[in-house]
Amino acid sequence: MxxxxxxxxxxxxxxxxxxxxxxxxxxxxxxxxxxxxxxxxxxxxxxxxxxxxxxxxxxxxxxxxxxxxxxxIGITKEDIEELYYLRSLLEGVTVQKSMYFLTETERTQLEKIVEKMDMDIADRNVDSYVKHNQDFHILLQHGCSWKKVKMLTSQFTEGYPVYVPSMLPKTMTISNMEHKAMLKALDEKDPIKLRQIVEHHIIRTGNLLAQLFE
Amino acid sequence: MxxxxxxxxxxxxxxxxxxxxxxxxxxxxxxxxxxxxxxxxxxxxxxxxxxxxxxxxxxxxxxxxxxxxxxxIGITKEDIEELYYLRSLLEGVTVQKSMYFLTETERTQLEKIVEKMDMDIADRNVDSYVKHNQDFHILLQHGCSWKKVKMLTSQFTEGYPVYVPSMLPKTMTISNMEHKAMLKALDEKDPIKLRQIVEHHIIRTGNLLAQLFE
DNA sequence: AGGACAAAAATTGGATACAATTCAGAAAAA
DNA sequence: TTTTTCTGAATTGTATCCAATTTTTGTCCT
CATH class of the missing domain: 1.10.10.10 (Winged helix-like DNA-binding domain superfamily/Winged helix DNA-binding domain)
Known part of the structure; x- marks a missing residue:
C-alpha cells in the first residue's frame, strides 16, 4: 500500500x-x-x-x-430511520448547547455558507452543496463543549453514505430554507426553537432517504 | 492471565x-x-x-x-452531566419504542425485579440492588428493535462507573418508586409518559453523581 | 437418494521476534 | 544562548508460527 x-x-x-x-x-x-x-x-x-x-x-x-x-453489516430501511432519528436527537441537543457560545465571526460565517449553498443550488452543483452543508452543520455545533455527543454525531455522518444520489434540487431548496430558519432562531437567541428546527431538518432528510431505500 | x-x-x-x-x-x-x-x-x-x-x-x-x-481520558463533572443527559435521551427513546412489543411474561418479570429491589433496599444490599437495577433497565428496553441505540446505551452504562459508592438507601427508595411509576405507565399503555419518567429518572441519577463529583 | 457424523481445510485468536518510524529530550556545536 | 544533531524510548508495522475453533468436505449408514 x-x-x-x-x-x-x-x-x-x-x-x-x-x-x-x-x-x-x-x-x-x-x-x-x-x-x-x-x-x-x-x-x-x-x-x-x-x-x-x-x-x-x-x-x-x-x-x-x-x-x-x-x-x-447490512443497512436496512429501519437502520436509516434509526440513524437519522438518533442524529436528530444528538445534533439537536448539541446546537442547543452550542448557541450561546457561538462568536459573531462564526455567525457571519454561517450566513456566508448559506449564501454559498444558494449559489450551489443555482449552479445545480450537488457535490459542492453537500460539502457546504456539512461545513454548516459542523460550524453550528462548534460552540458546544460536550465532546462525546459531537464524536457520536460525526461518527454517524461519516459512518454512513451521506452522499447517496438523493440531494435533488428541490430538496436542496427546502433544506436551505431550513438553514435560514436556523439563523433566524439564532438571531432571536431561542435555543429551544433552534433545536426543534434542527431536529425536524434531520428527520425530514432521514425520511426522504428511507423512502428512497428499496 | x-x-x-x-x-x-x-x-x-x-x-x-x-x-x-x-x-x-x-x-x-x-x-x-x-x-x-x-x-x-x-x-x-x-x-x-x-x-x-x-x-x-x-x-x-x-x-x-x-x-x-x-x-x-480524564472524567470531569461536565462529562458526567453529558453522559447522563445523553443516556436519558437514548434510553428514553428506546423504552418508548420498546413498550408495545413487551410480552406479558416480560411485564410480570419486570414486576418481580422491582419487588426484589424492594427487598434489596430492606436488606441494605447495594450490590444486589445495582445488579437488579441493571436487569430492569435492560429488560425494559428489550422490545425495541433498534440496535444501534441499544448498543450505545449499553456502552454508556458499561463504559462508566455505575457502581460508584453513591447508591445510598434513600436514593434507592426514590429510584424504585420511579421504577414503579414506569410499570404504571406501562399499564396505561402510555409510551410518551414512560419515556418522560425514564428520562427524568436517569437525569436525576446523573445530577446526584455529578454533585458527588469533586 | 438423503441425512448424520467424522476427518480435513480454512480462519481466527494469539505469541514471538524483529525492522521501521516518530517523537522528545539531551548533548553538542555555532 | 540558540540551533542542530543525536539518541533512546515508544509506537507502528512485518513476518512467521501455533493452537483453537469454525466451516467444509467426504464418507458411511439407513
Whole structure:
C-alpha cells in the first residue's frame, strides 16, 4: 500500500480503504471479511487490518463475532430511520448547547455558507452543496463543549453514505430554507426553537432517504 | 492471565481488566498506557492489548494519539452531566419504542425485579440492588428493535462507573418508586409518559453523581 | 437418494521476534 | 544562548508460527 501524506498511520489508510469498499458495495452486506485476504490484497500484514476492522466496528459498518471474525453489516430501511432519528436527537441537543457560545465571526460565517449553498443550488452543483452543508452543520455545533455527543454525531455522518444520489434540487431548496430558519432562531437567541428546527431538518432528510431505500 | 469461562476471547478479558483498572484509578487520567508494559504485566502479547485499547477507545475511556499511543481520558463533572443527559435521551427513546412489543411474561418479570429491589433496599444490599437495577433497565428496553441505540446505551452504562459508592438507601427508595411509576405507565399503555419518567429518572441519577463529583 | 457424523481445510485468536518510524529530550556545536 | 544533531524510548508495522475453533468436505449408514 502506497504511503500518502493524508494519513499518519497505515491503519488509518486501511480503514479508509475498507470503508470506501463497503460503501461502494465491493464488500456486500453479510459478507465475511477474511483478514488474510484483505492483508494480501492491500499488501499489508494482518495487524493493521485487525485494528482497522475494530475501528469500522465502532463506526457500525462491521460486526465482530467471536472466533468468526468480521462481517459487513447490512443497512436496512429501519437502520436509516434509526440513524437519522438518533442524529436528530444528538445534533439537536448539541446546537442547543452550542448557541450561546457561538462568536459573531462564526455567525457571519454561517450566513456566508448559506449564501454559498444558494449559489450551489443555482449552479445545480450537488457535490459542492453537500460539502457546504456539512461545513454548516459542523460550524453550528462548534460552540458546544460536550465532546462525546459531537464524536457520536460525526461518527454517524461519516459512518454512513451521506452522499447517496438523493440531494435533488428541490430538496436542496427546502433544506436551505431550513438553514435560514436556523439563523433566524439564532438571531432571536431561542435555543429551544433552534433545536426543534434542527431536529425536524434531520428527520425530514432521514425520511426522504428511507423512502428512497428499496 | 487466567482463563475464565465468562469471556470467549482473551481480548475481552484484557478489555475488562484494563477497564476496571481505569475505574479503580490504578491508571490515572492522562496517564499513557504503554503497550509493552501492559502486555508483560498481564502476561499476554501486544495483539490482544491493542485490540482491547481500541475497544476502550470506543467506550470513551482512552484516547489514541498517532505515534503516541493510548492515554487514559480524564472524567470531569461536565462529562458526567453529558453522559447522563445523553443516556436519558437514548434510553428514553428506546423504552418508548420498546413498550408495545413487551410480552406479558416480560411485564410480570419486570414486576418481580422491582419487588426484589424492594427487598434489596430492606436488606441494605447495594450490590444486589445495582445488579437488579441493571436487569430492569435492560429488560425494559428489550422490545425495541433498534440496535444501534441499544448498543450505545449499553456502552454508556458499561463504559462508566455505575457502581460508584453513591447508591445510598434513600436514593434507592426514590429510584424504585420511579421504577414503579414506569410499570404504571406501562399499564396505561402510555409510551410518551414512560419515556418522560425514564428520562427524568436517569437525569436525576446523573445530577446526584455529578454533585458527588469533586 | 438423503441425512448424520467424522476427518480435513480454512480462519481466527494469539505469541514471538524483529525492522521501521516518530517523537522528545539531551548533548553538542555555532 | 540558540540551533542542530543525536539518541533512546515508544509506537507502528512485518513476518512467521501455533493452537483453537469454525466451516467444509467426504464418507458411511439407513
Amino acid at each position: 502506497k504511503q500518502s501524506t493524508e494519513f499518519s498511520t497505515l491503519q488509518e489508510q486501511v480503514t479508509a480503504t475498507i470503508r470506501e469498499a463497503i460503501f461502494k458495495q465491493v464488500f456486500k452486506p453479510g459478507e465475511r471479511l477474511i483478514q488474510d485476504e484483505l492483508a494480501s490484497k492491500l499488501g499489508v500484514s494482518r495487524m493493521p487490518i485487525r485494528e482497522a476492522l475494530r475501528c469500522l466496528e465502532r463506526e457500525g459498518l462491521v460486526e465482530f463475532l467471536p472466533h468468526k471474525g468480521a462481517q459487513v | 487466567k482463563q475464565s469461562t465468562e469471556f470467549s476471547t482473551l481480548q475481552e478479558q484484557v478489555t475488562a481488566t484494563i477497564r476496571e483498572a481505569i475505574f479503580k484509578q490504578v491508571f490515572k487520567p492522562g496517564e499513557r498506557l504503554i503497550q509493552d508494559e501492559l502486555a508483560s504485566k498481564l502476561g499476554v502479547s501486544r495483539m490482544p492489548i491493542r485490540e482491547a485499547l481500541r475497544c476502550l477507545e470506543r467506550e470513551g475511556l482512552v484516547e489514541f494519539l498517532p505515534h503516541k499511543g493510548a492515554q487514559v
